[in-house]
Amino acid sequence: MNRYATRPPLPDPLKRLAELATDLWWSWNSEGRRVFRRLDYNLWRITAHNPVRMLWLISQTKLDAGIIKAAEVLPDLKDEALALKTWQQLVQIKGAPEALTARIVRSDAAKNFPPTMLKAALRASREQGKKTEGLTAALTSLTGTAAKSGTADPGAIAAMLTGIQQGGDPAEGERIYHRAALACTTCHAIGGAGGKLGPDLTSLGASAPADYIVESVLAPAAKVKEGFSAFSYTLRDGTSMSGIPARETDKELIIRPGPGPEVPLVKANIVKREPVDTLMPAGLIDPLNYTEKRALFAFLTQLGKAGPFDASKGNVARVWWLHGTADASKVLAGTAEGGMPVYTHVDGKIERDKLAETAGVVSDGPLLASTKLQVGTPGKVKLDLLGIREAWLDGQALPVASEPSPTIDLAAGPHTLVVKLDAKQLPEAVRAATSEGRFLTE
Numbered sequence: 001m002n003r004y005a006t007r008p009p010l011p012d013p014l015k016r017l018a019e020l021a022t023d024l025w026w027s028w029n030s031e032g033r034r035v036f037r038r039l040d041y042n043l044w045r046i047t048a049h050n051p052v053r054m055l056w057l058i059s060q061t062k063l064d065a066g067i068i069k070a071a072e073v074l075p076d077l078k079d080e081a082l083a084l085k086t087w088q089q090l091v092q093i094k095g096a097p098e099a100l101t102a103r104i105v106r107s108d109a110a111k112n113f114p115p116t117m118l119k120a121a122l123r124a125s126r127e128q129g130k131k132t133e134g135l136t137a138a139l140t141s142l143t144g145t146a147a148k149s150g151t152a153d154p155g156a157i158a159a160m161l162t163g164i165q166q167g168g169d170p171a172e173g174e175r176i177y178h179r180a181a182l183a184c185t186t187c188h189a190i191g192g193a194g195g196k197l198g199p200d201l202t203s204l205g206a207s208a209p210a211d212y213i214v215e216s217v218l219a220p221a222a223k224v225k226e227g228f229s230a231f232s233y234t235l236r237d238g239t240s241m242s243g244i245p246a247r248e249t250d251k252e253l254i255i256r257p258g259p260g261p262e263v264p265l266v267k268a269n270i271v272k273r274e275p276v277d278t279l280m281p282a283g284l285i286d287p288l289n290y291t292e293k294r295a296l297f298a299f300l301t302q303l304g305k306a307g308p309f310d311a312s313k314g315n316v317a318r319v320w321w322l323h324g325t326a327d328a329s330k331v332l333a334g335t336a337e338g339g340m341p342v343y344t345h346v347d348g349k350i351e352r353d354k355l356a357e358t359a360g361v362v363s364d365g366p367l368l369a370s371t372k373l374q375v376g377t378p379g380k381v382k383l384d385l386l387g388i389r390e391a392w393l394d395g396q397a398l399p400v401a402s403e404p405s406p407t408i409d410l411a412a413g414p415h416t417l418v419v420k421l422d423a424k425q426l427p428e429a430v431r432a433a434t435s436e437g438r439f440l441t442e
């Protein structure tokens with residue numbers, strides 16, 4: 001994706017972006033568009049020249065670009081009024097609060113944001129109310145006013161346990177878990193689908209007692225899951241980086257600093273290693289009200305128990321990659337890059353609201369959603385498709401209009417299922433299930 005390497009370098013991209021930010025943000029002004037086209041031509045094309053969509057995609061796939069760059073240049077705005085104006089525009093961009101939240105919770109750099117900027121950001125975020133509650137929480141925790149991550153009030157845990165027993169709607173809790181603002185899915189997977197920085201939560205409710213689960217979220221540092229301890233590594237050149245060690249070779253230690261790419265550290269350059277709390281941020285669910293918290297915990301404690309929240313089977317699609325229609329042929333062939341993931345509920349459904357949240361960023365109209373199916377033994381496979389009017393398997397149109405559960409002959413190996421959706425007319429829910437084989441989650 002480094003296509004722009006062969007193009008002239010950006011003049012001073014950070015400075016440029018900061019200027020654009022104070023202007024009309026980078027909405028539709030032609031100068032702004034030129035910068036974005038050069039930032040990543042491929043993505044620019046895929047997103048149909050929409051800077052906002054492009055920034056969202058970049059923030060999903062590249063840690064050091066787009067909104068992230070914007071977040072890095074914002075601290076340079078010394079003028080308080082200007083900083084506030086900039087943030088007020090920034091938080092209104094669709095997808096930007098979520099991208100910024102994800103960035104803040106995963107980055108050490110955010111801890112050094114200057115107070116002027118933090119104040120402006122927090123105020124702009126609070127002004128948006130519920131819409132940006134995740135960002136507000138993340139910013140609040142940076143100002144140090146949030147609860148310390150290492151301690152949970154035993155009374156609060158006990159009260160929550162009673163609350164869960166008295167009632168708490170796990171289905172509602174599942175919707176809350178999937179809210180982009182909480183960022184749970186960027187770090188955790190269920191049924192293999194989701195982020196890999198934190199533990200897979202598939203069997204959480206079956207393997208861990210409820211008080212442990214509540215404490216894990218209210219005070220993530222209280223008990224750190226084995227194998228997920230994080231360390232801060234100081235390097236010979238004086239820089240430092242925190243992460244969870246993933247594996248090592250003779251010469252390198254490979255760490256996971258966040259939900260994004262892994263980073264190799266040359267062992268000979270590491271001069272100090274110190275334990276750090278945990279990479280799971282504290283205060284994530286502070287913006288939720290009591291009923292919402294209770295519902296979330298009701299869901300987490302059900303995960304893996306026999307019943308509707310058993311995600312151990314692979315018979316339903318658990319992740320869909322959303323793409324615009326510009327690269328339709330690649331999407332149909334299963335070779336398109338840069339899609340935006342949407343994770344399904346345990347039962348395989350994605351409901352309209354969640355779909356709209358992500359779909360709206362990719363396209364205003366038609367879009368393609370793809371997923372992969374692995375077949376073990378060749379033969380007849382029945383697909384059950386819900387809310388889907390047009391679909392292709394390995395590029396071949398399926399007769400879904402007349403037959404919502406088509407049976408097809410499939411060879412052993414991976415197959416690509418693509419469905420067409422319209423952001424303007426999304427179905428109540430989308431789901432794909434198979435009688436044979438299993439859906440892939442990578």
Ligand code: HEC
Nearest residue numbers: 182183184187197198199216220224225228278279280284
């Ligand atoms: C920035 C990444 C990140 C985000 C966002 C995040 N977590 Fe975590 N989570 C982790 C890591 C890393 C661990 C393992 C270390 C630990 O136990 O503190 C963890 C541990 C947990 C555990 C304990 C699991 C076990 O098996 O011990 C639970 C439960 C949990 N997270 C739930 C959540 C929920 C619910 C959300 C959303 C509100 C969330 N997490 C958001 C990174 C994250």
